Structure formats: C-alpha cells, structure tokens
Amino acid sequence: MGRRTGRAQTQIFGAGRARVAVREMPWGYVVRPCGPVRSRAKVAAVGLIVGLSGAVVNLLLSAGLVSAAVSAGLCVALSMPLLAILPRGRGPEIHFDVTRREMRLMRGGTGGRARLLRRIGFDGIESLYLQRVKRPHAPARLFARLAHDLRPVELAFACEEGLTLLHRRMSRDLRPEQPRDLVAPPAREVA
Numbered sequence: 001m002g003r004r005t006g007r008a009q010t011q012i013f014g015a016g017r018a019r020v021a022v023r024e025m026p027w028g029y030v031v032r033p034c035g036p037v038r039s040r041a042k043v044a045a046v047g048l049i050v051g052l053s054g055a056v057v058n059l060l061l062s063a064g065l066v067s068a069a070v071s072a073g074l075c076v077a078l079s080m081p082l083l084a085i086l087p088r089g090r091g092p093e094i095h096f097d098v099t100r101r102e103m104r105l106m107r108g109g110t111g112g113r114a115r116l117l118r119r120i121g122f123d124g125i126e127s128l129y130l131q132r133v134k135r136p137h138a139p140a141r142l143f144a145r146l147a148h149d150l151r152p153v154e155l156a157f158a159c160e161e162g163l164t165l166l167h168r169r170m171s172r173d174l175r176p177e178q179p180r181d182l183v184a185p186p187a188r189e190v191a
C-alpha cells in the first residue's frame with residue numbers, strides 16, 4: 001500500500017528494501033527507487049577507494065616511514081573524502097509526463113541534476129506488465145513493452161501490492177485522451 005511521507009507530494013510504495021517513491025509534479029510524476037541502489041559507479045568508487053588505500057599503505061610501509069597502526073589510520077583518513085562523495089549520485093528515475101504524453105528514463109546525478117537516457121512517447125508504449133515472483137513477500141518488477149524494441153524496459157522494483165497500484169495509475173495515464181466534443185450526450189426519451 002502507498003503511504004504518505006512528510007512531504008505532501010511524495011508517496012512511497014512497497015515495504016522493506018524494495019520500495020519506490022512517486023513524487024507528484026505539475027506536469028506528471030517521478031518514480032524513483034527508495035532502497036539501496038547498486039550501480040556500476042558505486043562499485044567502481046569502492047574499488048578505487050580500496051585500491052588507492054592499499055597503494056598508499058604499501059608505499060608507506062615499504063619506505064619504512066610509518067608503522068602498520070599509523071598506516072591503517074592514514075588509510076581510513078584518505079578514504080573518507082571518497083566515501084563522502086560516493087552517495088551523491090542517485091539511481092535511475094522515470095519521469096512520467098502526462099502533459100507532453102511521454103516517459104523519460106533518467107539517471108540522477110550529483111547536485112540534483114538528472115541526465116536523460118531515453119525519451120519514449122506514450123504512443124510508443126504498447127503495454128505495462130508486472131513480473132511476479134512465486135516466493136512470498138518477494139519483490140516484483142514493473143516493465144514497459146515498447147512498440148519498436150524487442151527488449152522491455154524495467155521501470156520499477158518493489159513489493160507486488162505497491163507496484164499493482166502504480167501499474168494501475170500508469171495504465172490509466174497511458175490511455176489515449178478522448179476529445180470531449182466527440183462524445184455524444186445520452187439520449188433522452190421523448191413521450
């Protein structure tokens with residue numbers, strides 16, 4: 001079930017580590033993962049921290065400048081700035097723009113700026129579907145099947161109940177708009 005957070009415009013779907021946040025915007029809404037997002041950049045940064053720290057400790061120990069206890073403290077001190085920079089990058093997010101009738105796949109970056117990965121018009125989306133897992137309480141995945149692409153695009157990863165609500169909302173927003181002037185008024189009986 002969705003629950004409201006302190007901000008009136010953000011709703012969180014899911015439980016535990018598999019959650020998504022839906023933030024209302026004037027043009028539509030943004031869907032982003034709430035749980036820990038593993039990305040290649042974070043793995044590379046951790047590898048860089050370990051590699052640089054190991055190299056510095058090796059150089060200092062081989063030169064006989066410091067003892068092992070001091071080098072361990074130095075290793076921690078050198079890696080702290082890198083660890084402070086590490087969580088600034090955000091994971092993927094989907095901008096569901098109902099005014100322009102398009103979906104934008106974005107990658108969050110530092111300083112709150114997002115980088116556009118792909119732009120898909122609503123007419124290019126054939127359907128949305130949930131990939132359920134047979135294990136109880138296991139997270140499900142929400143996919144978009146595209147008209148001109150064989151591979152579906154993964155949109156969200158959360159518990160099934162939360163994604164069902166998000167799936168309904170996105171499916172409703174994907175429906176083509178019906179012009180109001182072409183809708184015939186209900187017929188009245190003449191006595």
